[in-house]
Amino acid sequence: xxxxxxxxxxxxxxxxxxxxxxxxxxxxxxxxxxxxxxxxxxxxxxxxxxxxxxxxxxxxxxxxxxxxxxxxxxxxxxxxxxxxxxxxxxxxxxxxxxxxxxxxxxxxxxxxxxxxxxxxxxxxxxxxxxxxxxxxxxxxxxxxxxxxxxxxxxxxxxxxxxxxxxxxxxxxxxxxxxxxxxxxxxxxxxxxxxxxxxxxxxxxxxxxxxxxxxxxxxxxx
Numbered sequence: 566x567x568x569x570x571x572x573x574x575x576x577x578x579x580x581x582x583x584x585x586x587x588x589x590x591x592x593x594x595x596x597x598x599x600x601x602x603x604x605x606x607x608x609x610x611x612x613x614x615x616x617x618x619x620x621x622x623x624x625x626x627x628x629x630x631x632x633x634x635x636x637x638x639x640x641x642x643x644x645x646x647x648x649x650x651x652x653x654x655x656x657x658x659x660x661x662x663x664x665x666x667x668x669x670x671x672x673x674x675x676x677x678x679x680x681x682x683x684x685x686x687x688x689x690x691x692x693x694x695x696x697x698x699x700x701x702x703x704x705x706x707x708x709x710x711x712x713x714x715x716x717x718x719x720x721x722x723x724x725x726x727x728x729x730x731x732x733x734x735x736x737x738x739x740x741x742x743x744x745x746x747x748x749x750x751x752x753x754x755x756x757x758x759x760x761x762x763x764x765x766x767x768x769x770x771x772x773x774x775x776x777x778x779x780x781x782x783x784x785x786x
Contacts, residue, residue: 567599570644572665574608578686579642581612583694591697593640594632595620633658637703638696641665642683649673653717656710661703663692677710739771 567573573595583589595618599605609618624632633639639655641664652674655662664670666680679702681692696702746767 566597567601567605572642572644572683573605575683575686576640576642576689577605577608577612577614577618579689579693580614580617582686582690584617586690587694589694589697590617591693593618594636596622596624596629596632598623629654630658633660636660638663638693640689640693641670642681642689643667643670644683646670652678653714656714656717659707659710661696661706662710663689663696675709675713677706677713679706739767743767 576593580591580593583591595605599620599622606620609615621628633655639651639660639662641649641651641662643649643665645668647669649664649670652662652664652670656674656677662674662678663681664674664678665683667683670678671680679692679696682688696706743764746764
């Protein structure tokens with residue numbers, strides 16, 4: 566998508582730098598729907614990049630898979646992500662990655678990417694050119710991507726979620742929760758309309774949640 570945090574504007578600035586400073590016209594293909602009609606295309610035209618950029622719009626899974634298999638790099642200069650699914654898709658496709666070193670991306674890509682500063686067009690340009698010109702680096706990223714992609718499977722996902730939830734349950738203390746509630750209630754005199762949860766309600770909640778915990782997390786299934 567062309568949401569501002571996807572950072573298309575700065576990526577296009579990087580392409581201009583590569584062309585004017587380094588004499589390189591690296592072709593870029595964009596996919597996805599544009600929400601702000603014509604904004605990115607206008608930037609491409611303003612920078613004179615129409616001859617090296619192509620927007621395919623929304624593509625099907627087969628077309629997307631073909632692009633992953635035939636591209637030289639995935640360039641993902643987003644400002645932030647909650648996860649970064651294109652990184653996993655690229656790693657599974659054997660596609661080397663250039664991406665931002667921000668938010669969740671280093672945690673997802675690990676050593677299977679080279680990282681740039683998404684706020685610096687020079688950093689994006691340098692990192693893209695480095696990966697574009699180095700077959701050895703791309704081969705290294707492909708190998709790392711194959712190893713790392715193996716972590717993103719259903720069994721590992723379920724196992725890690727279960728581990729985190731059980732650890733949270735282990736650390737949780739009803740005694741501590743009640744103690745904090747009692748301390749807060751002593752520090753202030755409630756107004757008539759102030760709704761402090763009664764202790765018997767908390768104990769009832771504890772009973773219900775303990776039963777649910779046994780059903781959800783402590784069964785053999």
